[in-house]
Amino acid sequence: MILKELYELTENMLAAAGVEDHRFDTDCLFEDILDADKVTLLLHGDREVPEPDADKLMSAAEKRCSGIPLQYILGKWEFYGRTFFVGDGVLIPRPDTEILVERVIEHFTNAGIYSPEICDLCSGSGCIAVTLKKELPKAAVHAVELSSDAMPYLIKNIRHNEADVKIIKGDVTDGRLIENFLDPDDVGEYRKIDAVVSNPPYLTDKEMTELSREVKREPEIALRGGADGLRFYRVISALWKEILKDGGLIAFETGYEQGEAVRDILQKSGYRHIAIFKDHAGNDRVVTGINSVG
Ligand SMILES: C[S@@+](CC[C@H](N)C(=O)[O-])C[C@H]1O[C@@H](n2cnc3c(N)ncnc32)[C@H](O)[C@@H]1O
Missing domain, CATH: 1.10.8 (Helicase, Ruva Protein; domain 3)
Structure with missing residues (x-):
């Protein structure tokens, strides 16, 4: 033919x-x-x-x-101008997530902080962690991920993009994970970091029943955010506050209807200067806050 x-x-x-x-x-x-x-x-x-x-x-x-997503067939997809390998078991990086990355880069550039320590929670393919490390080369970046299916992609994408990102395998809702940040020089105290960044699973139980046939092929663990979709925001903003510096940044991607609810969660957890940013379609997409201790 x-x-x-x-x-x-x-x-x-x-x-x-x-x-x-x-x-x-x-x-x-x-x-x-x-x-x-x-x-x-x-x-x-x-x-x-x-x-x-x-x-x-x-x-x-x-x-x-x-119904297999195009990105899984190609085995790779582009995010922020770089290639990320994808396939069964890992979420496909979305353009909306670039907005989260942009806000974080802008925050540290404006603040003149050139070597921040950043934790990317729920890292998946590593698109956020790798991009932050490449765009802020002096940053120390940790990628936290629970899924054994996503892990090979995270490792491969870190290597492929030659990004010095440290992986922590574990459950971001488990308090024991922050023991990775215990200060070796100060018994019982945590080493404080500059930013917690996350695009967690955020779909509601109802949304999980309405997925397109393509999204249905993506891992449930990457999508399901509890009955109201807000479970990870509640837990992360309370738990990881423990290792965030006073004045440190928390930055979340959210579902398009979750901006105000996440603002509320951050306010109740003691964050200040909360801001909501919109995606290219004009929907709420990113919520940031500044940690305020005491
Ligand atoms: C929405 S995806 C985001 C992936 C990637 N950060 C991105 O933006 O494309 C959420 C990720 O969280 C991971 N995950 C789900 N529950 C988790 C948990 N309790 N602890 C750590 N990671 C978790 C999933 O495996 C998935 O990779």
């Missing part, structure tokens, strides 16, 4: 299977599998595609038609 016929066939297959962005997904599959971009299609559309390549493309298209 020639290139342009294969393109048409693929796009039609995806459209018929209800893939929303069928043209975009077809473009991505062609670029990734056949190394054929729009210009190649235009200039060499009549080129014969070798059978093994056409088979490979068709097999990927069939996976996409069955």
